[in-house]
Amino acid sequence: MNGTGEGGRIDPADWDSFGEELHGLLDDCLTRLSTARAHHWQEPPADMAARVALDGPPISMEGLREILTRDVMPFGTTHTHPKFWGWVHGTGMAQALASEMVGVAMNANLGGRHQGAVEVERAVVDWCARTAGLPSEAFGIIVSGTSQATVLAIASARIAAFGTRIREAGIAGLPPLRVYIAEGGHSCVDKALQLLGHGSKALRTIPVERESGAMDTDALRAAIAEDRAAGVHPFMIVGTAGSVNLGTYDDFPALADVAEAEGMWLHIDAAFGFWTRIAPGPIRLLTDGIERADSIAADFHKWMAVPYACGICLVRDGARLTETFKSRPDYLAQAGAGLAAGDLWFCDYGMELSRGFLGLKVWCALRAVGAERLGQVIADNCRQAQLMGALAEAAAEFDLVRPVVSNLCVFAPRVGDAEAMVARLQLEGRGVFSTTRVDGRVCFRAAIVNHRTTEADIREAMAAAAEVAR
Numbered sequence: 001m002n003g004t005g006e007g008g009r010i011d012p013a014d015w016d017s018f019g020e021e022l023h024g025l026l027d028d029c030l031t032r033l034s035t036a037r038a039h040h041w042q043e044p045p046a047d048m049a050a051r052v053a054l055d056g057p058p059i060s061m062e063g064l065r066e067i068l069t070r071d072v073m074p075f076g077t078t079h080t081h082p083k084f085w086g087w088v089h090g091t092g093m094a095q096a097l098a099s100e101m102v103g104v105a106m107n108a109n110l111g112g113r114h115q116g117a118v119e120v121e122r123a124v125v126d127w128c129a130r131t132a133g134l135p136s137e138a139f140g141i142i143v144s145g146t147s148q149a150t151v152l153a154i155a156s157a158r159i160a161a162f163g164t165r166i167r168e169a170g171i172a173g174l175p176p177l178r179v180y181i182a183e184g185g186h187s188c189v190d191k192a193l194q195l196l197g198h199g200s201k202a203l204r205t206i207p208v209e210r211e212s213g214a215m216d217t218d219a220l221r222a223a224i225a226e227d228r229a230a231g232v233h234p235f236m237i238v239g240t241a242g243s244v245n246l247g248t249y250d251d252f253p254a255l256a257d258v259a260e261a262e263g264m265w266l267h268i269d270a271a272f273g274f275w276t277r278i279a280p281g282p283i284r285l286l287t288d289g290i291e292r293a294d295s296i297a298a299d300f301h302k303w304m305a306v307p308y309a310c311g312i313c314l315v316r317d318g319a320r321l322t323e324t325f326k327s328r329p330d331y332l333a334q335a336g337a338g339l340a341a342g343d344l345w346f347c348d349y350g351m352e353l354s355r356g357f358l359g360l361k362v363w364c365a366l367r368a369v370g371a372e373r374l375g376q377v378i379a380d381n382c383r384q385a386q387l388m389g390a391l392a393e394a395a396a397e398f399d400l401v402r403p404v405v406s407n408l409c410v411f412a413p414r415v416g417d418a419e420a421m422v423a424r425l426q427l428e429g430r431g432v433f434s435t436t437r438v439d440g441r442v443c444f445r446a447a448i449v450n451h452r453t454t455e456a457d458i459r460e461a462m463a464a465a466a467e468v469a470r
């Protein structure tokens with residue numbers, strides 16, 4: 001659609017017809033979501049690249065709507081489907097259409113300035129800190145996910161250990177650092193250490209206890225003592241709340257005791273497992289002791305059903321974040337009045353200056369659905385994983401390779417190629433598992449973080465899996 005000249009080159013020339021098409025597109029989105037069960041993953045069409053090639057003149061809103069609904073919307077990973085359990089893909093929620101629309105209408109930039117929208121994000125961060133059980137001086141920042149939150153947490157821990165002088169001097173004068181993580185810990189910690197200049201060699205993997213899958217704290221203590229004797233600085237323990245492979249949880253009170261005794265920072269990767277804090281019943285116990293962490297990374301976009309990309313970095317002493325990241329050149333100076341006032345500029349708490357209104361989608365989820373119902377989904381998913389485990393154990397075709405601890409289930413076919421079986425189920429639209437390797441065996445892996453899944457879905461998919469295995 002052509003603009004009408006200066007000051008009007010981008011706004012729709014006709015708001016009425018634009019609005020009509022946009023309302024239609026919203027209806028298309030609602031239809032897509034209300035019929036999520038009818039849309040499973042399909043292979044991208046052979047001409048996908050041609051369909052979305054950036055050529056030709058600008059198109060009308062009508063044309064845009066057509067391309068978006070026909071050529072874009074159907075061809076994602078489709079983890080909106082109730083039988084999607086691969087990797088750890090959150091399902092999202094329709095209510096977020098509201099937060100996304102409002103965020104765009106405001107064109108919100110939550111980096112700073114004196115604006116009421118900041119209070120929405122403050123409310124979300126405070127709610128998360130309270131949910132964790134952290135003290136009142138805890139604070140944090142909403143970021144794109146746990147990978148980014150981990151970078152911020154490690155950078156803050158470094159300032160806590162060595163002081164703000166390293167912001168100028170860098171890390172060249174520091175002793176070699178060591179970070180300890182249980183076997184099966186997520187690769188985002190390794191990546192963060194690479195980015196921050198310590199390299200993968202700074203990471204030491206500690207074995208886990210066979211039964212619980214939790215980090216072996218005796219082995220941890222021994223590793224710390226050995227490193228200290230060798231002149232390496234034991235710097236941080238990374239606990240895991242919900243390991244990506246097996247859904248296991250470390251013993252946080254035990255890790256906190258070691259961190260305290262050794263003067264180390266305790267960070268917890270709680271990407272999805274954090275939300276067991278809001279679940280009813282015994283599942284909540286899995287994260288007991290998380291309140292003793294110095295920092296926590298968690299995702300809203302997995303088990304909280306907030307759409308991508310959205311996570312949080314929480315720090316026990318919130319001031320560590322500003323000590324690490326606050327930087328206010330003249331063009332960002334604080335003022336006592338006007339837009340440059342305001343007591344909370346999130347650019348002081350992380351790397352990004354310009355930030356979208358990530359907190360709004362979490363706020364909408366909490367207002368529109370509420371923590372209680374979100375917590376019930378978490379309990380449902382854990383029960384469904386138990387059922388899947390029981391069905392795998394009972395099936396002649398499969399071995400359950402580990403007991404189900406939370407929402408993850410890992411089982412292996414007795415004969416045949418698990419990878420081919422998983423791909424076939426995906427291609428036939430009969431359920432999405434991913435694969436992993438446990439004890440050298442390639443396994444089916446389900447990480448259930450899906451509010452649309454029912455017990456019947458689990459039974460059907462397991463029957464389909466058995467059929468394919470035969």
Ligand SMILES: *Cc1c(COP(=O)(O)O)cnc(C)c1O
Pocket residue numbers: 088144145146147148186188242243244269270271272299311
């Ligand atoms: C997904 C995940 C991460 C990485 O989080 P992103 O939000 O994808 O950056 C880290 N740790 C665990 C346990 C995860 O499941």
